[in-house]
Amino acid sequence: MAGNSDPLTPRAKLAVTAGKAVAAASRAAGRGSGSVIGGRVALKLDPDLLARLAQNLDVVLVSATNGKTTTTRLIAEALRAAGPVVSNALGANMPAGITSALAGGSDAKFGVIEVDEKYLAGVARDTDPKCIALLNLSRDQLDRAAETRMLAENWREGLAGSKAVIVANCDDPLVVWAASSSPNVVWVAAGQMWKDDAWSCPSCGGVMQRPGDDWFCGECGFRRPTPTWALSGDHVLDPHGSAWPIHLQLPGRANKANATSSAAVAAVFGVPPQVALERMYQVQAVAGRYDVVQFQNRDLRLLLAKNPAGWLETFSLIDPPPAPVILSVNARGADGTDTSWLWDVDYTRLTGHPIFVIGDRKLDLAVRLEVANQHFQVCDNLDQAVQMCPPGRIEVIANYTAFQDLRRRVGN
Numbered sequence: 001m002a003g004n005s006d007p008l009t010p011r012a013k014l015a016v017t018a019g020k021a022v023a024a025a026s027r028a029a030g031r032g033s034g035s036v037i038g039g040r041v042a043l044k045l046d047p048d049l050l051a052r053l054a055q056n057l058d059v060v061l062v063s064a065t066n067g068k069t070t071t072t073r074l075i076a077e078a079l080r081a082a083g084p085v086v087s088n089a090l091g092a093n094m095p096a097g098i099t100s101a102l103a104g105g106s107d108a109k110f111g112v113i114e115v116d117e118k119y120l121a122g123v124a125r126d127t128d129p130k131c132i133a134l135l136n137l138s139r140d141q142l143d144r145a146a147e148t149r150m151l152a153e154n155w156r157e158g159l160a161g162s163k164a165v166i167v168a169n170c171d172d173p174l175v176v177w178a179a180s181s182s183p184n185v186v187w188v189a190a191g192q193m194w195k196d197d198a199w200s201c202p203s204c205g206g207v208m209q210r211p212g213d214d215w216f217c218g219e220c221g222f223r224r225p226t227p228t229w230a231l232s233g234d235h236v237l238d239p240h241g242s243a244w245p246i247h248l249q250l251p252g253r254a255n256k257a258n259a260t261s262s263a264a265v266a267a268v269f270g271v272p273p274q275v276a277l278e279r280m281y282q283v284q285a286v287a288g289r290y291d292v293v294q295f296q297n298r299d300l301r302l303l304l305a306k307n308p309a310g311w312l313e314t315f316s317l318i319d320p321p322p323a324p325v326i327l328s329v330n331a332r333g334a335d336g337t338d339t340s341w342l343w344d345v346d347y348t349r350l351t352g353h354p355i356f357v358i359g360d361r362k363l364d365l366a367v368r369l370e371v372a373n374q375h376f377q378v379c380d381n382l383d384q385a386v387q388m389c390p391p392g393r394i395e396v397i398a399n400y401t402a403f404q405d406l407r408r409r410v411g412n
Helices: 010-028 035-045 049-054 068-079 095-103 117-127 148-159 173-179 253-268 273-280 308-315 340-344 362-371 382-388 400-409
Strands: 058-063 085-087 110-114 131-134 165-169 185-189 229-232 235-237 243-245 292-295 298-304 325-328 355-358 376-378 394-398
Touching: 010 035, 010 049, 010 095, 035 049, 035 095, 049 095, 049 117, 058 068, 058 117, 068 085, 068 110, 068 253, 068 273, 085 095, 095 110, 095 117, 110 117, 117 148, 131 173, 131 253, 148 173, 165 173, 165 253, 185 253, 229 253, 235 253, 243 273, 253 273, 298 308, 298 400, 325 382, 325 400, 340 362, 355 362, 355 382, 362 376, 382 400, 394 400
Parallel strands: 058 110, 058 131, 085 110, 131 165, 165 185, 185 229, 298 394, 325 355, 325 394, 355 376
Antiparallel strands: 229 235, 235 243, 292 298
């Protein structure tokens, strides 16, 4: 392909125009943003469109089970210090949604792209990224996604010999295994709260030893690499040993970890940590996550948690007891239809909170809470749950489609 200032062939331009028209029609019909259907149409007309759109951009790919939408936003904000950015900020993270997002960024210098774990290797092939951020891998959507070890293997094979700088979390053994096939890796100590998917060695299957924050396999010697970037309390430690304060409007340790990885990515493009971290303060909420909204004269904080690792991080954010908590779980296509993951979540962490349960699978969740000896009430809908909540800010935790339902109901 020619590297001229306009990489788009007439066919590619037609594909972009058609995709935008279909997306606009979808929006007008009230069927969402239209980015996925628009991208599908565009790729049908020109299967090479994603590669063509990416070729004049410095591309960053972000993949993980948890935190990729937020980290994509933080990186995009940091890189705006160095030039215009195009990004799939609303989380449409498969090839059609990514194509749609890039088609809207004709003047951009950087493409900051969230990628679904299953599609990472293919999108990396198409977009020739300068940098790939790998944050974590844990069980998610059991009926759709491959088992985590298979996903790590898929990443490892797909990224072998990649020219990209891989920014990888050295605290997650599955991520380390996946990244180790690449010649150019920047290791970040971002932490790992959820460890239940990494007790066996991804390299040989041996039992993983985990003294303190370290980990290693006693059988084959696979071990935690030495990081050059690290999260330390409220600071990012850079490769020179300097500590930079993290100021975020987003809550929790997980978002400090996301900011640390984002600072390491920004540095690959020459944006210094101080500048990157200052810019990240602009991010207040990500696609409605962490928003505090007024509903029925109450303050509700909306929190997204899609899988056991995500629920564990979310429990660490919520106000202490007796803050009321509403839990909502669906099992539609986008959530994964298998709810057996609920048994992997430690709901005893909600002891002392008044709990109210809603959503398509409220009875599945009720059984799980009963076994965990939690006091809860099952409600028909959000309105009823809010009316029954005792005073105080209400923490509302929901999985993916349940979260979208809540946002529509509260007008967010």
